[in-house]
Amino acid sequence: MSSTGTKLETPVSVESKTKLRALVLEDNPLDAALALRALDRDGFEVTADVVQDEAAFSKSLRANPPEVVLADYNLPNWKGMDALKVIRREGLDIPMILVSGALGDVTAVECIRQGATDYVLKDGLARLPEVIRRALREKTERGLRRRVEEDLALKIAELSRSNDDLEQFAYVASHDLQEPLRMVAAYTQLLAERYRGKLDENADKFIGYASEGAERMQVLIHDLLAFSRVGRKEVCESVDCNAVMKDVLQALAAAIQESGAAFSHEGLPAVWMDRTQVAQVFQNLIGNALKFRGKEPPVVSVQAEKADQLWQFCVSDNGIGIAPEYAENIFVVFQRLHGRSEYPGNGIGLAICKKIVEHNGGKIWVESQAGSGSSFKFTLPGRSRDERKEAQS
Numbered sequence: 001m002s003s004t005g006t007k008l009e010t011p012v013s014v015e016s017k018t019k020l021r022a023l024v025l026e027d028n029p030l031d032a033a034l035a036l037r038a039l040d041r042d043g044f045e046v047t048a049d050v051v052q053d054e055a056a057f058s059k060s061l062r063a064n065p066p067e068v069v070l071a072d073y074n075l076p077n078w079k080g081m082d083a084l085k086v087i088r089r090e091g092l093d094i095p096m097i098l099v100s101g102a103l104g105d106v107t108a109v110e111c112i113r114q115g116a117t118d119y120v121l122k123d124g125l126a127r128l129p130e131v132i133r134r135a136l137r138e139k140t141e142r143g144l145r146r147r148v149e150e151d152l153a154l155k156i157a158e159l160s161r162s163n164d165d166l167e168q169f170a171y172v173a174s175h176d177l178q179e180p181l182r183m184v185a186a187y188t189q190l191l192a193e194r195y196r197g198k199l200d201e202n203a204d205k206f207i208g209y210a211s212e213g214a215e216r217m218q219v220l221i222h223d224l225l226a227f228s229r230v231g232r233k234e235v236c237e238s239v240d241c242n243a244v245m246k247d248v249l250q251a252l253a254a255a256i257q258e259s260g261a262a263f264s265h266e267g268l269p270a271v272w273m274d275r276t277q278v279a280q281v282f283q284n285l286i287g288n289a290l291k292f293r294g295k296e297p298p299v300v301s302v303q304a305e306k307a308d309q310l311w312q313f314c315v316s317d318n319g320i321g322i323a324p325e326y327a328e329n330i331f332v333v334f335q336r337l338h339g340r341s342e343y344p345g346n347g348i349g350l351a352i353c354k355k356i357v358e359h360n361g362g363k364i365w366v367e368s369q370a371g372s373g374s375s376f377k378f379t380l381p382g383r384s385r386d387e388r389k390e391a392q393s
């Protein structure tokens with residue numbers, strides 16, 4: 001006898017048998033013995049506690065956690081399905097199989113819906129071993145899946161932490177580098193002003209290179225800082241893209257005039273974002289459309305259409321285009337398809353657009369062919385996160 005009930009062990013133990021610890025919730029000792037014999041006949045070596053009520057069940061569950069619970073549906077003082085609640089309360093994942101004299105199909109389906117693993121009728125005990133094997137297999141698979149998911153969650157958390165560290169580093173570095181660089185730029189400029197033509201020809205050239213380098217580095221650091229600032233200190237609000245477009249065109253007025261660009265935008269919507277970020281995306285894309293123009297004056301258009309919960313925008317131009325194999329690369333920091341002497345720039349503009357768009361739950365991509373213009377498409381939210389969640393539920 002066990003402390004919690006009757007201890008039954010199947011009589012013969014053969015090497016090849018699968019050891020199984022079971023907890024049997026059954027008021028009829030003969031039925032319990034029949035179930036265990038069915039298992040013994042089909043390759044199991046079972047050690048089982050047989051109990052009849054909640055107290056004994058809970059005690060055995062804690063003292064000797066089983067691999068499987070076999071529960072009669074009807075008991076004099078308890079219900080088989082209530083055993084499931086105890087198993088859950090203990091935080092255990094143990095398959096529970098109902099072994100019952102009679103169980104209508106509707107009741108059986110309801111029990112499985114509530115969490116019973118399966119059911120076997122007492123006059124069909126030959127099925128029991130296979131049902132248990134399947135339940136154990138599924139439990140192993142569940143465990144594996146859980147471990148993989150936990151592992152993945154851990155890795156994602158690690159990755160996000162190291163990403164945060166990296167972003168913090170980029171931010172601090174670009175921010176703190178500004179000050180000494182300002183000194184270098186200011187003094188090389190002073191050198192140029194005071195000593196141009198007073199030293200030899202080489203000295204003038206060298207001072208020129210130094211000033212140019214310092215200026216380029218200032219632009220680079222300014223852009224890197226803008227890149228690492230995305231997501232910091234933002235104020236999301238409803239932003240009218242038509243108003244943003246007005247500001248952007250004003251900022252790009254000189255380039256528009258110089259290139260003779262034709263520009264159109266129609267009834268753009270409002271988006272729920274930080275205003276500066278919206279402006280930055282449009283300014284970078286339109287600025288590129290002007291910069292990477294072909295022989296003809298640029299024709300640039302901005303359009304928007306609804307795409308589920310988001311707005312899909314398209315900034316298209318008639319410029320030099322991009323070969324499809326570079327369509328993803330160009331969104332990576334410092335990736336450029338041309339030398340600086342052909343087109344000025346440092347390869348951060350599109351990376352900033354991507355970071356802003358993705359930070360706001362959207363996507364950005366380009367549709368283009370070399371030599372035949374580009375269409376930059378991206379999605380932005382029209383409503384706040386909460387409003388979108390509400391609309392979804």
Ligand code: ADP
Pocket residue numbers: 284288289292317319320321322330331335336337338344345346347348349350351374
């Ligand atoms: P930058 O403009 O400083 O080079 P970007 O990140 O904005 O950096 O762009 C990366 C590269 O993508 C550009 O160097 C250019 O080769 C390509 N590109 C971007 N916009 C366009 C465009 N509208 N038409 C053709 N090529 C483009």
